[in-house]
Amino acid sequence: MKLHSNRYGKAKIRVLKKLRKNDTDTVKELEVKVILEGAFDPAYTAGNNREIIATDSMKNTVNVFAYEKLDLATEPFVVDLTAHFLDKYPQVNSVEIETEERVWERITVNGSPSPTNFSAAGKMIPTTHVTRSRNHVEINSGIRGLVILKSAGSGFADFHRDEFTTLPETDDRLLATSLTSQWRYGAKPTDYGKTNARIVDAMLSAFCFNESPSVQSTLYEMGKVALAACSEIERISLTMPNLHCLLIDLSAFQRQNQNILFLPTDAPQGWIEGTVARDEIADGNSK
Amino acid sequence: MKLHSNRYGKAKIRVLKKLRKNDTDTVKELEVKVILEGAFDPAYTAGNNREIIATDSMKNTVNVFAYEKLDLATEPFVVDLTAHFLDKYPQVNSVEIETEERVWERITVNGSPSPTNFSAAGKMIPTTHVTRSRNHVEINSGIRGLVILKSAGSGFADFHRDEFTTLPETDDRLLATSLTSQWRYGAKPTDYGKTNARIVDAMLSAFCFNESPSVQSTLYEMGKVALAACSEIERISLTMPNLHCLLIDLSAFQRQNQNILFLPTDAPQGWIEGTVARDEIADGNSK
Amino acid sequence: MKLHSNRYGKAKIRVLKKLRKNDTDTVKELEVKVILEGAFDPAYTAGNNREIIATDSMKNTVNVFAYEKLDLATEPFVVDLTAHFLDKYPQVNSVEIETEERVWERITVNGSPSPTNFSAAGKMIPTTHVTRSRNHVEINSGIRGLVILKSAGSGFADFHRDEFTTLPETDDRLLATSLTSQWRYGAKPTDYGKTNARIVDAMLSAFCFNESPSVQSTLYEMGKVALAACSEIERISLTMPNLHCLLIDLSAFQRQNQNILFLPTDAPQGWIEGTVARDEIADGNSK
Amino acid sequence: MKLHSNRYGKAKIRVLKKLRKNDTDTVKELEVKVILEGAFDPAYTAGNNREIIATDSMKNTVNVFAYEKLDLATEPFVVDLTAHFLDKYPQVNSVEIETEERVWERITVNGSPSPTNFSAAGKMIPTTHVTRSRNHVEINSGIRGLVILKSAGSGFADFHRDEFTTLPETDDRLLATSLTSQWRYGAKPTDYGKTNARIVDAMLSAFCFNESPSVQSTLYEMGKVALAACSEIERISLTMPNLHCLLIDLSAFQRQNQNILFLPTDAPQGWIEGTVARDEIADGNSK
DSSP: OEEEEEEEEEEEEEEEEEEEETTEEEEEEEEEEEEEEESOHHHHHSOOOTTOBOHHHHHHHHHHHHHHHOOSOHHHHHHHHHHHHHHHOTTEEEEEEEEEEEOEEEEEETTEEEEEEEEETTOOEEEEEEEEETTEEEEEEEEEEEEEEESSSBOBOSOBOOTTOOOOOBSSOOEEEEEEEEEEESSOOSOHHHHHHHHHHHHHHHHHHOOBSOHHHHHHHHHHHHHHHOTTEEEEEEEEEEOOEEEOOOGGGTOOOOSOEEEEOOSSEEEEEEEEEOTTSOTTSOO | OEEEEEEEEEEEEEEEEEEEETTEEEEEEEEEEEEEEESOHHHHHSOOOTTOBOHHHHHHHHHHHHHHHOOSOHHHHHHHHHHHHHHHOTTEEEEEEEEEEEEEEEEEETTEEEEEEEEETTOOEEEEEEEEETTEEEEEEEEEEEEEEESSSBOBOSOBOOTTOOOOOBSSOOEEEEEEEEEEESSOOSOHHHHHHHHHHHHHHHHHHOOBSOHHHHHHHHHHHHHHHOTTEEEEEEEEEEOOEEEOOOGGGTOOOOSOEEEEOOSSEEEEEEEEEOTTSOGGGOO | OEEEEEEEEEEEEEEEEEEEETTEEEEEEEEEEEEEEESOHHHHHSOOOTTOBOHHHHHHHHHHHHHHHOOSOHHHHHHHHHHHHHHHOTTEEEEEEEEEEEEEEEEEETTEEEEEEEEETTOOEEEEEEEEETTEEEEEEEEEEEEEEESSSBOBOSOBOOTTOOOOOBSSOOEEEEEEEEEEESSOOSOHHHHHHHHHHHHHHHHHHOOBSOHHHHHHHHHHHHHHHOTTEEEEEEEEEEOOEEEOOOGGGTOOOOSOEEEEOOSSEEEEEEEEEOTTSOGGGOO | OEEEEEEEEEEEEEEEEEEEETTEEEEEEEEEEEEEEESOHHHHHSOOOTTOBOHHHHHHHHHHHHHHHOOSOHHHHHHHHHHHHHHHOTTEEEEEEEEEEEEEEEEEETTEEEEEEEEETTOOEEEEEEEEETTEEEEEEEEEEEEEEESSSBOBOSOBOOTTOOOOOBSSOOEEEEEEEEEEESSOOSOHHHHHHHHHHHHHHHHHHOOBSOHHHHHHHHHHHHHHHOTTEEEEEEEEEEOOEEEOOOGGGTOOOOSOEEEEOOSSEEEEEEEEEOTTSOTTSOO
């Protein structure tokens, strides 16, 4: 038997870069897969790792290159990366790099595009939830999966510290969440569609303009403006999982990453919920 | 032991309705869940189904109501449905209905919104795929998951018929697909981002203006205009799975569903692929 | 420009076949993808469908062949299918067929394998849910996603009929569900792991031995035996979505499909819930 | 307006613990969600985080408790955790903890259970892939998604080091992968099902008995024994993404985690591929 062919590399390398020009950010998020072919047979057939570039080093390389070179267009970054692996490593014969981009669109509030607030293109799902018994009907509308991100104006500090606390305080972090919200109608609006849109716009506006000291605070501000924007709704619930974007430590590569390059993560995630209601609503009337 | 509580119903009832006003369509797609509570204990405890409304009948009811009443706003439709189940069935004590909407946005071509072409809000993923060896580099850009739908201008007829054929011919069907495409650069464009956008716009334009006799034909037209729109690309591959939207048969309910209400399905799906290239490109130079 | 290459076919063709030998069934479930290459250029370039075999006909062909030939081994079935497409259609140059199998394993009850009850190999997830306030603790354990199927001993008849009812009565259908269940501990068991396993075994045993007149009835029987099997639990909730397996109509192909070949579907799905409790438990103490 | 209710916590906290008794390991993997209710209103309404326990600290707490107390049964661990949050933090009124377990089963090789090799219960999917043209047929069978893990006998050292390398060498790590494999039949076996099973068994046996210096080496060993086990197959391809389980650093909590507690991750992942063939097979005859 013989080793007929082989290749290896690193998949799902995720980076999110904040491109700042004057005071306007652009957010660029990629998932990268790097695959190498070359003189790697001894690792397979003889347990000899001498020529093996650790896939962890490939990830480090993508991080350093993303920090240095990634800009609006993906292609020049990827082309440079492929050249690097060939130039750097004589044992490599060919390189294959694939990327997928999660597109972040600038949020527009009151007709003006925000310099530092973004939504992931597209996946918001409108929802309704109606329950009716013989003598009562309750109408809830809502949304699921509105993915939004603040590239500035978010911090988290002055929280409880004890022996389980390792999180540093910060006055400048990325805040990303996938908003799910549901509001209960107390009166019938003239137009459900327009009313629902107005509520979402109000929440987005609060998200953009709120200087966020915590997800909790931003959530409450969003709920308040939604109630203010629409007299027909009695209460609104929001769930805002914190989609943590971790600052990537590049100090081993002599780069000081000052809130430029982040690792978007799916797990674990902070989980923040809250319901905001008009004062006059009895607490007992909850869902 | 006793039956403490129970409820039942039907989840994932999917409907897609074409709302036509003058010659302009709007597409409304919902997934509906209906849950009933009531005097159903005997079905659980005594095998007595006398009071059981089959969940299949709930689906039929949603279909008939969607055909008759579903309009732009979801809420009135859902509220009516809850009332119906209580009015119609004395054994029902309460009804809970939830919906999720897949939003379809009108496609804009050359600045003008198409009356009958739509894209599912948002999930397109830009991709790149670069391979480089010591003496060659190949740069591909593309997209994945651009979900698009023609509500008019699509048929499928005159195909081969034999004893395995049951599909009727049609000159008016819904055509929906999730476009994945990849194009190979032969020359470096001035701006990758703008060039990629121009290619996608060209494909969408062909999708909208093509009177489609088959997915195959529409795919080829889309590939041709993409090559015409951008001299820097040598060839383009398209994959267009046919996301079948089946006409729902309402004849048992004395309604003749004339291309109004459809069942969107995930499986099975037609799978159409093709690659269009400039004449001068040697066939051997393929990926 | 020219059409460089093309192929098309049908993906996600799903079939579930009941192989009966004496009184013992085996369940075989496949998802099939058929791709053809051949003289199909005119459909792409000239809107000429004359040589096009509708992908719907490919699905019909897979159904007929599955009905006639599909047995324990997948490979002979697939090899025959590829030969058929070449033999039948001169315009076809090559055929590619891929399958994925969902493996169903026989359920063993009290050490003896059931002839007609199966579980989908493996995805059950054990769960816990504990809530504790300053003066109360509630401990729930459970499972999620135990996919089980009865190939005999299940019917559904004598249900309410009205103008929305089209479902025929049946005394022999497939019953498949993905069981999610949660039970509340009233007393601490000697060993949580063994107790949880005993509860699952009891539910499976009731599922297997119950002659099912409805999902509702089977659900209640399963809850009762779980409570009987374990004195430490006070109540148990079960959710059993009905994963409908639809009988495939082969009458257009001169085959009478007598509960042999089914189409497994994901949507819509019946949704059946119930909670069974010991008599002495106060209703108010519910989760 | 007022804050009607609120709660927060951390979801998707993942831990994998190696429970070693004598020389036999057991692998326990949980995903944990912790939710707290209490005196947190000021964080929502006044931007005052003084009472907020960072969700990151909750994760740390779960890690420390998992390291100290997690054993075969999940429930005592979860019950202890809920008590801890109430005991430790006066501002907490109630705690809710949910877990989901990914069950790892011991692999049995030649009838004897391995002390340190495991498979994730159940998701392996058998596959086939047959292509046929007018004068050639190629039959491939395979599997997808066989998730396996070595809790001992795996290291990675002596690999290439340069300025992009930060990965430490190790002679004791967890090795987990989701095996996808496809083998090409050169001759027809007597029984496809039994032959396929023998090939999978051979691969599992090599996985278990191989002292792994790299995924590459283990992959090659697995391919070799598969070819040796079955003369009817000509070549076999394996893809083994490295599902990294990262050692959790507990030094901040005065614990030295010596290969006991790991963080299972989905991204990024090492991506290792290889094809092993009989010597006599011409290289050109590849898929």
